[in-house]
Amino acid sequence: MPLTKEELLAIEAMTHEHRRTIVETTLCAGSGHIGGALSMIDVTTLLYSRFMRIDPENPDWEDRDRFILSKGHAGIGFVAILADLGYIDRKDLETFNLTGSNLGIHLDANKVPGVDASTGSLGHGLSIALGTALAAKQLGKEYRTFCLLGDGECQEGSIWEAAMAIAHFNPPNLVTLVDRNHAQIDGMTEDVMPLEPFADKWRAFGFHTVTVDGHDFDAMNDAIREALHRKDMPTCIILDTCKGKGVGFCEGDYRWHYGGITQEMGEEAMRDLDAYYAKRVAAIEQRGE
Amino acid sequence: MGISFTSINQTKLSTGEVYCETLCELAEENPRIVALTADLGQSSKIGEFMKKFPDRFYQFGIAEQNMYGAAAGMAKAGLIPFTSSFAIFTSCRALDQVHTDICYQRANVKMISSHAGTSFGQAGTTHHSTEDIAIMRSMANLVVIVPADGMETANVVRAAVEYDGPVYIRINRGFDQLVYKDLDYGFEIGKAVQLAEGTDVTIIACGSGVFQAVQASAELDAVGIKARVLNMHTIKPIDKDAILKACRDTRRIITVEDHNVIGGLGGAVAEVLAESGMSCAFRRLGLQDCFSPIGYHEDLMAIHGIDTNGIVKSVHDLLKLDFEDDDDWEDEV
Numbered sequence: 314m315p316l317t318k319e320e321l322l323a324i325e326a327m328t329h330e331h332r333r334t335i336v337e338t339t340l341c342a343g344s345g346h347i348g349g350a351l352s353m354i355d356v357t358t359l360l361y362s363r364f365m366r367i368d369p370e371n372p373d374w375e376d377r378d379r380f381i382l383s384k385g386h387a388g389i390g391f392v393a394i395l396a397d398l399g400y401i402d403r404k405d406l407e408t409f410n411l412t413g414s415n416l417g418i419h420l421d422a423n424k425v426p427g428v429d430a431s432t433g434s435l436g437h438g439l440s441i442a443l444g445t446a447l448a449a450k451q452l453g454k455e456y457r458t459f460c461l462l463g464d465g466e467c468q469e470g471s472i473w474e475a476a477m478a479i480a481h482f483n484p485p486n487l488v489t490l491v492d493r494n495h496a497q498i499d500g501m502t503e504d505v506m507p508l509e510p511f512a513d514k515w516r517a518f519g520f521h522t523v524t525v526d527g528h529d530f531d532a533m534n535d536a537i538r539e540a541l542h543r544k545d546m547p548t549c550i551i552l553d554t555c556k557g558k559g560v561g562f563c564e565g566d567y568r569w570h571y572g573g574i575t576q577e578m579g580e581e582a583m584r585d586l587d588a589y590y591a592k593r594v595a596a597i598e599q600r601g602e
Numbered sequence: 603m604g605i606s607f608t609s610i611n612q613t614k615l616s617t618g619e620v621y622c623e624t625l626c627e628l629a630e631e632n633p634r635i636v637a638l639t640a641d642l643g644q645s646s647k648i649g650e651f652m653k654k655f656p657d658r659f660y661q662f663g664i665a666e667q668n669m670y671g672a673a674a675g676m677a678k679a680g681l682i683p684f685t686s687s688f689a690i691f692t693s694c695r696a697l698d699q700v701h702t703d704i705c706y707q708r709a710n711v712k713m714i715s716s717h718a719g720t721s722f723g724q725a726g727t728t729h730h731s732t733e734d735i736a737i738m739r740s741m742a743n744l745v746v747i748v749p750a751d752g753m754e755t756a757n758v759v760r761a762a763v764e765y766d767g768p769v770y771i772r773i774n775r776g777f778d779q780l781v782y783k784d785l786d787y788g789f790e791i792g793k794a795v796q797l798a799e800g801t802d803v804t805i806i807a808c809g810s811g812v813f814q815a816v817q818a819s820a821e822l823d824a825v826g827i828k829a830r831v832l833n834m835h836t837i838k839p840i841d842k843d844a845i846l847k848a849c850r851d852t853r854r855i856i857t858v859e860d861h862n863v864i865g866g867l868g869g870a871v872a873e874v875l876a877e878s879g880m881s882c883a884f885r886r887l888g889l890q891d892c893f894s895p896i897g898y899h900e901d902l903m904a905i906h907g908i909d910t911n912g913i914v915k916s917v918h919d920l921l922k923l924d925f926e927d928d929d930d931w932e933d934e935v
Contacts, residue, residue: 375680422678422707430678434702440668441703444675444683447660451636451681471699474668482660 314538315531321597324530327397328358329590332559334393334406336574336582342389342410344573346418348563350390352494352554353461355528357382360459361394364537369399372426378456379429379445383438384463384492385419386571391428392416400427436469438462439489443475446484457486457541465497468506473518479547480519488540489520489549492527494556496567512551520549527552559589617778618647618716620752621771624759625684626654632763636676638662639686640669646686646716666696670711674703677710682763688722689715689772693734704768705741712762712769718748719809719860720894720902721774727893731772735808736865738770739838745791746838748772748859748867750812753782754835757789765791772809774860774899779813781833792836794844798823800830803917804848804855808834808867810899811858811887811908818913829917837870845874854883854920858908863888883923885916 316324331354339345357380361367366378382391389409396403401416408414415424419433430441442460449456466472479487491511499505508514515522521543525532533552540548556570557563560582563572574582615623629635629651636658637651643661652659662669666687673683685692692700692715704711715734722729738746747762747769749755755773762769787795797812798819807815812833819829830852832844848855855875857868868886875882887908894902903909907916 379679381675430675431702431707434698436667437671437699437703440671440699441675441678443668444672444677445679446675447672448676448679448681451658451676452634452679454679471665471667471671474665475671478662478665478668478672481663 316534318597318600321530322594324359324362325590325593325597327362328355329586331358331390331393331397332586333583334396335390336560336579336586338389338392338406338409339574340576340579341407344571345389345410346386346571347389347560347574348496348556348566348569349384349387349463349492349494351558351560351563352527352556353384353387353492354390354393355530355558356490356492356533356552357390357394357461359530359533360537361398363534364457364459366456369427372400376454376456379442379458381430381432381438381442381445381458381460383432383442383460384435384466385432385438388418388420391420395425395427398427401425435463435466436471439472439475439479442487442489443479443482443484446487447482449486450484455486457488459488459490462489462491464491464493464495464502464508464511467491467508467511476515476518476520483547485544486541487547488537489547491549491551492554493551494554496556496570498567498570500567515549515551519546521546522549522551524551524553527554528558559586561585613780615752616647616776617752617755617773618775619650620755621714621759621773622647622650624756626651628760628763629655629658632682634680634682635684635763636660636681637684637686638669638673640664640666640691642687646714648686666691667699670696670699671703673711674699674707674709678707682710682712684712684714686714686716688729689718689731689734690729692770693731693737697737701741705743708743708767710766710768712771714771714773716773717775718772719774720906721776721810721860721899723894723897723899723902726896730894732860732862732889732894734772735837735859735861735867736869739865739870743768744838745769745836746772747791747836748808749835750781750809750833751778753780753785754789757785758835761789761791774810778810781813781816792839792841794841795833795835796830797833798829798831800828801852802828802854803920804830804832804852805858805913805917806832806834806845806848806855806867806871807858808837810860810903814903814908814910814913815858817910818917821910821914822917827917827921834867834871837867840870840874842874845871846878846880849875849878849880849882854923856885856887856913856916856920858913859888860903860908861888862891864891883920885920887912887916
């Protein structure tokens with residue numbers, strides 16, 4: 314079922330704010346993983362606004378849905394959402410990456426409310442998500458576990474150890490998502506260490522695999538809903554995304570995996586984001602109901 | 603939470619089987635206990651748990667990294683996972699997951715790591731684990747325990763369930779020679795157990811070295827040398843008080859471990875001694891920064907000088923060093 318115009322406009326507005334927060338936080342910190350944060354922010358905002366059953370007042374609620382950000386370096390995007398939800402004080406974002414702050418590039422689950430796993434060493438998150446989902450079954454709980462992988466980290470063997478085990482155990486309510494932004498630190502994934510045929514690999518490992526536009530909320534919403542209903546096999550949703558989405562000088566450029574921005578670049582980025590948002594809103598308005 | 607393990611069991615069960623029996627007893631009372639292995643269910647003797655609690659047993663196949671990561675996820679959701687693998691795989695193969703997913707997150711995972719030291723001697727050096735104490739000891743948040751025999755392993759497993767946080771439990775392959783007759787000797791995490799009184803020298807041992815140390819102490823006693831024996835089952839947090847008392851009382855200390863002398867029990871004791879400002883005659887017995895040859899465990903212990911004969915010889919060497927009898931430490935540093 315497609316999202317209504319109002320729902321789409323609401324999520325576009327939310328994501329726009331999160332994108333602006335990413336740039337603001339990068340400016341405060343001096344640098345950040347801006348590219349991967351901008352590619353994953355759409356799906357993560359969608360998850361938190363429409364799927365995650367959580368209680369920010371009670372971050373350790375045992376029955377809460379879990380989100381494992383396996384591509385932990387995108388923490389600078391995740392904190393925008395956590396601040397929006399009230400898990401952390403918005404003012405704390407100004408301390409991101411600074412000495413003594415609880416907020417660093419790779420978020421610490423023991424220090425930051427709302428973070429379900431300390432990630433950063435790539436290739437770990439899917440195993441943690443598997444254990445989390447197996448525990449739900451063991452403990453008779455109905456919480457869901459969403460795991461967001463980076464595409465580059467799928468070069469880690471441990472991801473495929475986890476994939477094999479997920480297909481074998483098929484724990485209920487585990488959804489695997491991959492931010493396929495095609496870029497990693499040293500270059501484009503297909504140049505560094507090719508992943509293609511990527512979807513076929515997930516299929517071969519026993520996953521129902523779908524590829525959707527990772528900036529299309531309707532498509533992602535449908536894919537996640539379907540994944541939650543599917544019980545016969547696990548689902549992997551490959552999100553075809555653009556690294557640095559929304560900021561012109563970052564878009565599609567692997568060199569913006571991590572980078573520093575000046576005040577002027579920050580202002581340019583904000584103008585780009587506002588223009589990007591206006592274009593997205595106009596497209597929704599044109600589309601009608 | 604009680605366990606009914608007796609010395610009769612110990613004579614017929616390997617240490618791994620004792621672990622499994624104990625875990626099964628504890629699991630009857632605690633539904634949060636689950637067992638995980640990576641295709642070493644038979645080798646690590648956890649198979650009985652699988653039969654008794656098939657719904658709480660997880661077979662991960664030959665994929666240790668995934669198992670330790672999943673264990674962290676389970677623990678964060680409220681389970682108490684006991685992982686069973688070989689010490690070499692816990693401490694080396696899957697160390698990134700152990701470090702980041704378990705120790706850093708303080709996940710309540712109990713890592714039973716068997717076939718430690720040279721106890722799987724015949725399997726070859728790829729299966730010896732003679733660095734794991736040093737590696738695991740450097741992991742913040744982690745408790746590191748090396749039980750001396752099956753009886754102690756039973757106590758450690760119970761204590762690990764009661765303790766909230768990650769624990770590394772290092773056991774051997776097969777049967778261990780018996781140090782304890784029963785469970786009631788006051789096992790406590792972080793508290794060394796004195797097994798022989800003595801004022802001439804202290805032998806601080808862990809794991810398979812403990813039985814050898816007790817034997818050595820008895821042999822030395824026969825020739826009039828009083829050797830104190832401390833079973834330093836907990837490597838971290840180490841019992842500083844027992845070490846410093848030994849230094850004051852005996853002024854000669856020998857450590858015994860089936861492990862490289864760098865960074866293990868000997869290293870831990872040396873750190874305590876060095877920071878105390880007191881000096882004493884000191885020797886670390888173990889693998890002298892080498893990989894072990896292949897062979898039977900008892901032969902390898904002899905080769906590395908950590909059997910009874912090796913310990914006795916080292917004690918005699920150490921006693922040749924002369925120390926003053928006064929309490930003035932200043933002139934001896």
